[in-house]
Amino acid sequence: MKLKGIFSTVIAIAFGLLVLAGYLFGVNASGTPSLLGQLEAFILNVAVILAGFAVLVGIINLLIVHSGKIRQKQKGAFYSAILVITLFVTFLLGLLAHYNFPVVRSLFSGVFLSIQLPIETSLMALLVVTLIYASIRLLRRQLNLLSIIFLITAFLILVGTAPWPFLGDVPILSNLRGWIAQFPAGAGARGILLGVGLGTLTTGLRILFGSDRPYGGRNG
């Protein structure tokens, strides 16, 4: 490992250990915040500031990728051009809105309320169709007991949640939905979440050991 790699690994492990110690022993036995807790809060605040700068770097990356597409006249270059133009326009509006231009401020919030919000809502609506289609395909792809149970459960939850036309709430269905959500689905979800928790723990330990180094250097 190069000197740079050793340096970044040592820093990552040291700060990881400090944050972990602060998380575990951030409060004294008397209930007051300990030095480790204060240190953890400070490090996390610095991390939040760095994450803010990372957004700026990420946006520059987005710009480079789409500018490259436009320059090389790749497929979808037209959409990339729209993205780049809207990025600059929104950036400019955001800057001007910061300096209290009332018209620009309403225009800036209008960009989100009239363009971004409806588009994201439309994508959510599209998701419903996508999921119905995926459910039909599921039986074609793997016709087994688990898939059938999955679809029946999804159907029962759906009919138990939404009110029926002319009938309103059907008590048997809503009770059945409650039972499924509370017992079989709840138990399964807790089992999965315990597994995810254990996976999170060991992943964190591998990073503290310096085995997984996403910040450069070979993994080992």
Add this chain to the structure above:
Amino acid sequence: MTDFLLGLIGFGVIFLSAVLMGVFTALRRKSPPAFREIPAFTRLRQAIGRVVEDGTRLHVSLGRGALITPQSASAMAGLTLLRRLAELTSAGDQPPIATSGDAALAILSQDTLKTASHASAQGVYDPAAGRLTGLTPFSYAAGALPAIRDEKISANVLMGNFGVEAALLAEAAERENTFTLAASDNLAAQAVLYASVQEPLIGEELYAAGAYMDAGPLHTASLRVQDILRWLIIVVILVGVLIQFLRAVGIL
């Protein structure tokens, strides 16, 4: 129970896990472990072979698990897999591309691809291969869709923190008739992916990817530690149920 006592218990669990991981890493060198077969990983290896032979590309989507949130662990598991996959496809013509919905994660994916490219025969690194595609769930998905559709992708790996928007990515991959392996730490996303992906991974299988793709001895050791901790949790739950039962019948 006070916060301090909870901290002590947490420290005990972490310390025990760390010791066990060290022990199993040392023992692994004597006897290689045997894991249950997960067909998704076998098919992933086959898909990687096809990527190298066809001269097509591999796309790894890392989700939007911000590094200062608990969801970062799934993103880290995704980065480890990205690193391993980049090494495995290094003999191919095209380096893999990585998309993410968090800026810091995008920077880490670039770093991961850069390091993997140094280890490859060509040593070529494309800075545009690690991309931020959007900062909100749906803008991230919308930004990743063109990558799946237009960039000669033959295998997609969705590994990290996704919400239900993962269905849009899975649908796009299905339309392109490409191999798709997907895993998320989010319960809703797992349900959605189960319905819409060829090879879904459920629960902790996400964190097993490194061990199954030979990412290192600590990965296999962590799987064994997870198994031991799972049994400990089962014992604790059963003892808890027994104590409650004995209290209910008036014996305790």
